[in-house]
Amino acid sequence: xxxxxxxxxxxxxxxxxxxQIAEFAANLTADAIPADVRECAKLHVLDVxxxxxxxxxxxxxxxxxxxxxxxxxxxxxxxxxxxxxxxxRDAVLMNGILAHGLDYDDTHPGAIVHxxxxxFPCSLGVAEKRDASxxxxxxxxxxxxxxxxxxGVAAAGTMHTQGFHTTGIAGHFGCAVAAGKLFNLSPQRxxxxxxxxxxxxxxxxxxxxxxxxxxxxxxxxxxxxxxxxAGLASGGxxxxxxxxxxxxxxxxxxxxxxxxxxxxxxxxxxxxxxWLLKEVAIKPFPICHxxxxxxxxxxxxxxxxxxxxxxxxxxxxxxxxETFHYIAEPPEMRRRPVSDYMAKFSVQFVLAxxxxxxxxxxxxxxxxxxNDAEILALAQKVHHEADPDSAFPKYFxxxxxxxxxxxxxxxxxxxxNRGAGERALSAEDITEKFYDNASLVISxxxxxxxxxxxxxxxxxxxxxxxxxLALN
Numbered sequence: 001x002x003x004x005x006x007x008x009x010x011x012x013x014x015x016x017x018x019x020q021i022a023e024f025a026a027n028l029t030a031d032a033i034p035a036d037v038r039e040c041a042k043l044h045v046l047d048v049x050x051x052x053x054x055x056x057x058x059x060x061x062x063x064x065x066x067x068x069x070x071x072x073x074x075x076x077x078x079x080x081x082x083x084x085x086x087x088x089r090d091a092v093l094m095n096g097i098l099a100h101g102l103d104y105d106d107t108h109p110g111a112i113v114h115x116x117x118x119x120f121p122c123s124l125g126v127a128e129k130r131d132a133s134x135x136x137x138x139x140x141x142x143x144x145x146x147x148x149x150x151x152g153v154a155a156a157g158t159m160h161t162q163g164f165h166t167t168g169i170a171g172h173f174g175c176a177v178a179a180g181k182l183f184n185l186s187p188q189r190x191x192x193x194x195x196x197x198x199x200x201x202x203x204x205x206x207x208x209x210x211x212x213x214x215x216x217x218x219x220x221x222x223x224x225x226x227x228x229x230a231g232l233a234s235g236g237x238x239x240x241x242x243x244x245x246x247x248x249x250x251x252x253x254x255x256x257x258x259x260x261x262x263x264x265x266x267x268x269x270x271x272x273x274x275w276l277l278k279e280v281a282i283k284p285f286p287i288c289h290x291x292x293x294x295x296x297x298x299x300x301x302x303x304x305x306x307x308x309x310x311x312x313x314x315x316x317x318x319x320x321x322e323t324f325h326y327i328a329e330p331p332e333m334r335r336r337p338v339s340d341y342m343a344k345f346s347v348q349f350v351l352a353x354x355x356x357x358x359x360x361x362x363x364x365x366x367x368x369x370x371n372d373a374e375i376l377a378l379a380q381k382v383h384h385e386a387d388p389d390s391a392f393p394k395y396f397x398x399x400x401x402x403x404x405x406x407x408x409x410x411x412x413x414x415x416x417n418r419g420a421g422e423r424a425l426s427a428e429d430i431t432e433k434f435y436d437n438a439s440l441v442i443s444x445x446x447x448x449x450x451x452x453x454x455x456x457x458x459x460x461x462x463x464x465x466x467x468x469l470a471l472n
Contacts, residue, residue, distance in 0.1 A: 017244040020268045021147060022190035025177050028272070030139045030458070037275045038458065041142050043430045044106055046454045047282050048116045049080065049469060050437035051105050052098035053450075054362075056081040057441050060213055064097045077128055078470035081441060088129045089224045095121035096220025100167075102362075103215075103344050104286040104437070108279055109420050110394050111152025111170070112160060114219060115280060118171030119144030119178055122223035124469075126182040126230075127462030134457040134465055140178040142277060144226075148174030149276040151244075154266040155251065157322060157393050158258040160205070168203020168218030169254060175226020183234050195239025196229035198250045208326060209333075211342030281420035282430055285360055287344045290323045293398030293414035294347055298354035300412045301402055307410070309356050309374055315382040316401040317347045318413070320392035328384040335379040340365040351400065352378035362440075389413075395420055446471065 015023070030038075055061050065082065068090050075087030079094050086094060099105055100117035107114050119141050127137035148170040159166040176197040180190045203218040233239060243249050244267060251262045285292050294317050301307060319328065327347050328334060334346035343349045343365055352375045353364045369375060390397040399413030416423050425433070431451065438447035453460070453468040 016191075016242045017264065017267045018191045018194040018241060019187070020271070021177060021194065022187040024268075024271050025143055025147075025181050025190055026185065026187040028139065028143065028181070030135045032272070033139060033142055034275065037142065037277055038138060040278055041138055041145070042455050042457060043427055044116050044145075044277070044280065044282065045120055045138075045141065045457070046434050046451060047430050048099050048105050048120050049450060049454055050434035051102055052080040052095065053442065054104070054437035054440045055098040055101045058101065060101055060216060061098060064101075064216075065094060068094055077125055078466040078472070080469045081471060083471065088125050089227055091128075092121050092125035092223040092227060093220045095124065096223045097216050100219045101216040102286050103288060103341075104283055106280045106282050107289040108149045108152060108276060109281055109289070109396050109417070110279070111149045111155075111276075112157055112166055112393060113148055113152035113170045114167045115145040115148045115171070115174060115277075116141075117219035118167070118222040118226070119148060119174050121220065122175040122226050123178045123182065124462065124466060125223065126179045126227060128466040130182055130462075132182055132462045134460045134462055136182065137462040137465070138458050140181045142275070143181055144171075144174035144178030145277045145280065146174070146271075146275065147177045148222075149280065150267050150271075151250075153276070154263050155255065156261050156263060158255040158261050160326070161258060161322065162254060162256045163205050164254055165203040165205045165215060165218050168222050169201040169250070171219050171222025172197040172201035172225045172229070173250075175223045176229040177226075179227045179230035180233060183230050185230065185233055189233040189236070191241060192237065192239030193226075193229040193233035195241065195243045196232055196237075197226060198240065198243035200225040200229065201250060205326075207341075208345060211337060211339035211345075213341065215341075279421075281417070282425045282433070284418050284425065284429075284433070286362060286365070287350055287360065288327055289417070290319070290327050290396050291345075291347055291350050291398070292419065293396055293417040294319065294400055295350055295354050295360055296414050296418055297398060297400040297412040298351045299358065299360075301400060301410050302355055302358055304412075305410055307355065307402065307404070309378050311404050311406075312355065312378065312381060312402055313405055314403040315351055315355070315378075316403075317351055317382060317384045318387035318390075318399040318401065319347065319384055320390040320397065321386045322392065323396075324384060331384070335382070336376060337370060340367075340370065343370060346379075347384055348379040348382040349375065351382050352376070387413075389415070391415055442471065
């Protein structure tokens with residue numbers, strides 16, 4: 001008598017990661033997602049809607065739209081905060097740039113991934129095109145966040161150290177699944193879609209060297225790539241089955257010598273039981289999330305000790321060493337950022353501005369602030385060191401030690417960055433941030449209309465939401 005397992009049992013024990021995800025996504029219903037997860041998701045959508053609206057007043061948004069208009073032909077999809085219609089993928093591209101362009105969008109600390117900036121524009125674009133329900137849009141968005149975040153958690157920071165921006169890579173997979181769900185793909189074709197995403201997923205971090213705008217593009221392109229992957233799969237085009245764990249799969253190709261640190265089990269562990277969206281942190285500052293704990297520490301020291309810039313001899317920023325290359329090195333370049341975007345990734349500039357101005361918002365990224373002699377002089381006194389007690393990557397820990405002219409050493413540490421974990425922003429905090437961002441470009445009644453549409457999105461159609469977001 002044969003001891004071989006029956007064919008069905010054998011298949012069950014050999015499902016690839018992409019197949020497990022495909023089966024889960026294809027069978028997911030909106031009601032299977034816990035109510036608290038759905039409500040949390042709406043707040044994240046509200047947050048990204050506000051950041052996208054604010055982005056429309058900045059020059060990068062106008063340049064992006066001009067470039068896309070040179071390519072676009074026709075189309076009926078909406079753009080957040082802009083009176084323009086574009087083809088679906090072009091609208092997703094534009095909305096993704098708006099969502100991430102200010103670096104004010106949410107981040108999962110352990111994954112080091114900005115999931116909403118790709119998952120929401122992608123889901124919105126496909127749902128509007130297909131006239132899906134708001135409930136289905138919300139479900140697809142949550143799926144996109146879940147898959148992208150799980151990939152980041154599995155990668156455990158290894159992609160960043162190889163010169164990749166993990167957000168752009170992880171977003172391709174999340175968007176392929178989100179779009180595929182809205183296309184009603186079968187499990188097999190959802191698996192194919194993930195396979196195609198691996199062939200288009202790349203996001204190079206060279207922008208760190210010169211403050212270029214590439215990073216603003218990465219979640220947007222993930223949306224375009226994810227939709228394209230799902231579209232090809234919908235036609236029966238055959239994709240690879242082991243895009244995650246294969247010998248030339250995404251983890252081996254993008255983690256280099258650190259592949260042994262990858263936890264591929266995180267891709268499917270407790271999938272459908274544990275929703276990582278609830279761990280995604282919403283930002284209180286429009287700067288790189290790795291800098292938030294240091295910024296809050298500087299502001300705390302300034303308030304507590306009534307510290308003046310002229311009192312400071314030296315500032316030591318305490319960070320995890322794996323973040324140095326992203327926000328602190330080379331220090332000569334960081335101390336005099338040549339653009340607002342470079343300033344967002346400079347611990348030297350951010351801390352100096354916090355001590356000089358007692359706050360850090362959009363005003364501290366204007367040209368006047370970038371050329372402020374007092375800020376630039378203090379930035380020369382900021383140095384970075386390893387934080388021996390950092391909780392990175394679970395949290396973006398950080399702290400500041402200030403040496404004063406009278407010999408004092410003033411210390412403040414933030415083990416858990418504000419907005420994450422037990423320090424998550426409340427619904428009221430998130431709504432206030434939304435209104436602050438929206439007020440840059442629209443009236444309070446218009447903002448309230450958007451707030452109500454987002455928080456009630458599962459009771460209306462995706463097209464209704466898209467029209468409201470586009471101010472129609």
